[in-house]
Every structure is written in structure tokens, then in C-alpha cells.
């Protein structure tokens with residue numbers, strides 16, 4: 093059974109039913125860092141002080157080509173069912189017209205709220221809405237500066253202590269609650285709230301100059317507020333507070349199996365990039381191709397998880413060609429294969445695919461999907477199925493596939509026969525069909 097975290101006593105839980113059905117979402121990292129175009133952490137990597145960062149990027153932020161309808165279309169065409177956008181990243185800049193700060197899109201050359209039209213455009217495409225909200229804020233004058241991350245790390249302890257004079261972390265925690273209140277009340281129903289992230293100092297969790305966790309964010313208050321305003325919003329696991337989450341969010345690696353916490357399976361979502369950086373990166377060149385990304389989506393689904401795939405739009409407000417090319421490649425595949433993703437999960441216990449395959453299973457329709465990552469020589473084996481297959485076809489063109497070995501092949505040593513009656517043999521054409529990852533749909537008895 094899937095355990096959806098303990099929850100916190102007396103508080104409602106997020107609604108993960110749609111989430112585990114939909115499987116595929118778009119992450120969007122967009123902020124001032126798009127102009128630096130060399131990673132969304134550049135403020136930290138290059139130790140750029142607040143004033144300097146503001147001077148370079150804040151007033152100049154002018155996404156004149158921004159058309160969220162184009163973004164939403166690209167996501168919908170790729171088969172994405174929800175999106176999560178950085179309303180504020182670690183740099184502290186806000187995409188919406190927050191009452192609680194001047195550091196927002198309305199005060200840049202953009203001169204307007206950039207979040208609202210995005211939410212509207214994605215909703216129009218039937219895509220659910222998620223907000224990423226950075227707990228970390230390297231810009232806010234009340235957040236305690238620490239020596240771990242941010243533009244001032246590496247300064248002497250004395251210097252940091254001096255800079256922290258007059259700062260009040262409690263005021264910053266209140267600011268977060270005020271902003272989260274805006275996000276959860278001014279934009280209609282929000283489906284996902286994605287907090288990022290905690291890094292408490294293990295020995296001194298209360299020392300915010302050393303790190304920050306639930307004490308620094310006042311996570312309990314924050315989480316209670318979230319549950320009051322939006323009882324069933326899906327919350328990620330980065331508040332550093334036991335039970336205060338609905339989903340686990342492995343990042344930049346694919347789990348080997350269904351993610352567990354304390355030995356129990358949980359709802360999970362891998363978040364992945366095209367090339368490493370989350371924000372727009374001009375020069376990163378080792379981009380994954382759409383085939384690899386499709387296989388990543390399949391891999392997540394086959395382990396009962398989701399994929400949140402990131403796009404970093406440019407400072408002028410566009411998805412660049414590299415991103416568009418990947419999204420349309422994924423969309424080409426999804427157009428014919430989304431049936432093996434939506435509503436699907438891990439295969440029933442004991443059903444094991446042959447080499448180079450991933451299985452997904454739709455419990456409602458009782459169909460099993462074999463995703464063939466590398467084309468085999470004529471026969472494909474699935475152990476643990478026996479004679480449960482009623483009918484087999486390719487998913488992309490609904491063309492029939494025969495099941496079972498002929499006597500001549502079965503009689504030879506090393507054939508599926510040697511594995512016994514549990515093995516199901518599917519006969520394939522010699523040549524891989526012209527789709528990125530062929531899928532065999534098995535109708536089970």
C-alpha cells in the first residue's frame with residue numbers, strides 16, 4: 093500500500109489522486125537569473141552582493157516576447173498535465189505583484205504581473221497550477237545571512253554577525269506567510285505548492301547563521317496556514333518538518349525503485365533538467381535528447397512516480413529552440429503513447445520484463461504496457477504473466493502482435509520454455525517501428 097506520509101495531526105492532506113494519475117508536469121524556472129544565463133544560482137556562485145545583482149538585472153528585466161499562451165501550448169502538446177513555476181527563487185525576485193515587496197516584476201521594465209497571465213494561459217489548456225516558492229531568500233533584508241549558501245558565504249563569522257545586526261528572522265518568516273497567503277488566495281485554486289529548501293545545521297539547528305530548517309522558516313506555522321487556505325493542495329517535502337508533505341521530490345537522479353520512507357512506498361516526483369541548470373543557460377551544451385527524456389518519463393511511471401521536467405525561459409520571455417525541440421519530440425511520442433503513462437503505475441508484483449524494457453500498468457483497464465528501450469531479436473519475454481494475455485498490440489498503430497512461441501522455436505534449448513509456464517512470449521517484427529520507444533499493449537484476462 094502506498095503511504096501518503098503521516099500528515100500532521102488534525103490537518104487535512106493534499107489530494108494526490110489527480111497527481112498520480114497525471115504523471116507528467118512542467119517545471120518552469122524563470123527569474124532575473126535568466127539574464128545572467130549561466131545558472132539560477134549565479135548570485136551564490138559568483139558572490140554577487142544584493143545591490144550589484146539588483147543593478148545588473150532588476151531594472152533591465154524586460155521579457156518583451158513573453159507570451160504564456162505559447163508556453164502553455166508547448167506544455168500541453170508535450171502531454172504535460174500540470175506545471176510548477178518559480179513564483180520566487182532563491183534570488184528573492186517575485187513574478188507576481190506582491191503587496192509585501194518592491195522586488196517584483198511590476199517594478200521592472202516588464203511593468204506588470206507576469207504570474208497571473210501564465211496561470212490563466214495554462215488553465216486554459218487544462219493544465220493544473222503549481223507554485224514553487226523559495227524558502228531561501230538572498231535578497232530579503234530580514235533573512236539571517238548564513239555561511240553555507242548565498243552571496244555572502246565565505247565572509248568571516250564576525251563580518252556575517254555584523255551584517256546580521258538588525259535582521260530578524262521572525263519577520264522574514266512572517267513575510268513568507270504573507271506571500272504564501274497571496275499565492276493561495278489571489279490566483280484561484282492552486283494544485284501544487286513546492287517549497288524549496290531546508291539545510292539546517294545538524295548540531296545547531298537553531299543557529300541560522302549556520303543553516304536553516306523548520307525553525308528558521310517556522311515551518312509548522314507555515315504549513316498550518318497552507319492547510320487552512322488550501323486544504324488539499326499537494327505539498328512537497330522540503331519544509332524540514334515530519335509529516336508536513338505529500339510528495340517526495342528526488343532531484344537530478346532517477347530512483348532505482350519506488351521511493352520509500354521508513355520502508356513504505358510514498359507518492360513521488362522526480363524533477364529533472366534538460367542539461368543541468370534550471371534557469372536559462374546559454375552555454376550549457378550537453379542537453380538530453382527527447383528520446384532520453386521520454387525514457388525518463390516511462391522510467392518514473394514504471395516505478396510509480398511522476399516526472400516534473402524543467403524549462404528555463406530566456407530573459408526575453410521565450411522557450412528557446414533547444415527546449416521547444418525536446419518538448420515537441422516528447423509530444424510526438426505522447427500523442428500515440430500517453431495511454432501507457434496517464435493512470436498507470438508499476439506492474440503487478442511478480443511480473444518482470446525481459447531485458448531493456450520497462451513495464452507500466454493501468455489497474456482500471458487491466459492493461460499492461462511493455463516499453464521496449466532496445467529492439468530485441470524477434471521475441472520479447474515477460475515473466476510472471478503465464479497465459480494471462482488475452483490480446484497484444486502495438487500501441488502506436490493498434491496492430492496485432494502474436495503471443496506464444498511456435499513449436500520449432502520452443503523446442504530449442506535456451507528458449508522461453510526453459511523458464512517454464514510463467515513466461516509470456518510476444519513475437520515482434522524484425523525491425524523496430526518508427527517511434528522513439530515502441531510500446532506493446534497487453535490486454536490481460
Ligand code: GLC
Nearest residue numbers: 121132133288289343363370
Ligand atoms: C534546488 C536548487 C534549485 C532548484 C531546485 C529544483 O534545490 O536550489 O535551484 O530550483 O532544486 O528542485
